[in-house]
Ligand SMILES: Nc1ncnc2c1ncn2[C@@H]1O[C@H](COP(=O)(O)OP(=O)(O)OP(=O)(O)O)[C@@H](O)[C@H]1O
């Protein structure tokens with residue numbers, strides 16, 4: 001394998017991706033969503049506590065910001081991955097550029113590694129830019145101050161966001177390797193993303209309510225009995241939902257990042273590190289799951305691509 | 312350089328689909344000598360592109376093997392791709408980039424860079440007649456212009472061996488003429504050029520050597536001159552004669568008495584004579600001795616199409632010379 005070839009394809013793919021309109025659109029979309037949801041969140045807090053003076057909303061502005069960032073990332077990261085993956089190979093097959101490249105002195109695995117590294121750097125770039133803008137907006141409008149622990153959390157957010165997005169890229173890449181048409185690979189990748197992120201949670205909710213219906217009261221129970229029954233029902237609902245949703249990368253990603261948001265503030269750097277380590281150890285399962293989600297399709301893509309018969 | 316730049320033995324490619332099995336290339340053994348213009352001729356689906364793909368490691372053979380420039384087509388295909396200029400079938404380019412940027416990528420993959428690469432790019436764009444369009448995006452190119460750019464790609468590394476799959480597809484007559492000139496120049500410089508095509512009339516005259524391919528098999532291969540001689544020997548000679556006056560039926564019998572005559576047709580003043588051997592002189596003498604004046608006396612020159620049709624109907628044998 002030759003590094004020169006890999007580097008060449010990586011930088012070519014990166015500059016190609018960066019120039020694409022979809023990259024710009026993704027960042028713009030992210031910023032719009034982020035600003036809108038920040039606004040919505042502050043309004044909701046205000047409405048829930050109508051009597052409170054506005055200043056008190058800042059009880060935990062950092063948490064508000066991070067939660068918002070998380071829900072927006074969770075929504076957009078899969079699409080960022082899919083966007084750069086769905087036509088990575090099928091597009092090159094369709095346009096004939098794959099044939100142009102593979103008739104040159106380069107091995108197929110060098111080409112695919114270059115493609116992957118190019119996408120990785122593009123995705124990292126998009127996430128970095130988005131987060132920096134989101135942070136800037138929040139500092140300017142909502143007066144959130146930068147602190148060491150916030151910066152640390154943002155860096156962790158960034159790393160895991162890249163990992164999560166890459167796992168979606170990997171799925172789209174695999175489909176793109178298998179298929180010969182971009183329209184087909186786009187359709188399948190988006191269908192998979194939509195079913196896991198939007199449809200699966202709805203189906204799970206419906207199913208959980210069916211097997212675990214809310215308690216029915218006759219009116220003669222004591223208030224504490226009622227409260228206990230409701231608590232039990234809620235816990236059971238929660239348990240069922242978690243176990244059913246644990247297959248979902250979206251669920252695992254959010255679980256991991258929620259744990260990170262929960263790290264206490266104003267710690268010394270050392271304490272910050274050890275608490276982070278604790279959180280990560282506690283989420284080994286989520287982490288392993290996300291890593292495998294990225295690795296398995298990537299390895300499969302490689303194995304198929306190097307042996308594939310090109311049409 | 313070895314005497315044979317390309318040599319394959321029983322090269323076979325089977326595409327195994329669901330419920331179907333296509334033998335695209337069937338035990339093909341070809342030999343391409345150094346310095347020739349080699350035409351790989353055959354109808355659509357004959358297996359020409361699959362054969363070329365195997366030669367450069369784009370697809371692996373199911374059976375058999377071969378060497379290109381002395382390198383094994385399975386184990387050393389990278390070495391082959393380093394040295395051979397290739398125009399694959401249906402080549403595509405990055406549409407939002409200029410030809411120069413596309414060629415830069417190709418050049419870098421081939422280890423060229425800097426001023427040397429820049430000069431080379433300008434040179435090949437001039438060769439294929441795209442100099443005026445070098446700053447347009449490829450997206451704005453016509454089909455023929457793209458094909459010319461494909462040729463430029465193949466020429467970029469200044470290779471001694473070129474494999475061109477349907478090089479004139481989509482190119483206008485003027486461009487085809489330029490292409491023929493280009494091939495002749497390259498050939499004169501001692502390069503070997505393999506052209507796959509079904510356009511016998513357009514590119515046939517360029518070839519010094521040909522292989523006729525059909526349904527995955529090579530039906531005949533060798534030097535064009537020898538193939539034509541072989542064709543004439545097997546297929547016989549045909550003379551078109553036109554007399555100045557209407558001849559009587561007796562002449563037919565007299566011609567047949569010359570021997571080796573297969574068929575004589577007389578229609579008024581026109582005679583068509585077919586024979587196994589060259590009877591030109593004898594026929595001419597006999598007719599003039601009989602007092603006929605000849606308004607026309609020609610031996611039919613077989614065209615590449617005649618040869619192609621003859622061998623592809625399975626009437627010829629496999630090897631010539
Ligand atoms: N990747 C593939 N998978 C399955 N079958 C294939 C594949 N590539 C080619 N074939 C089949 O192999 C046969 C030979 O195809 P090939 O493209 O080599 O012919 P060709 O001589 O180049 O034809 P053309 O003049 O149309 O370019 C055809 O029957 C084709 O359908």
Ligand SMILES: [Mg+2]
Nearest residue numbers: 359360361400
């Ligand atoms: Mg072909």
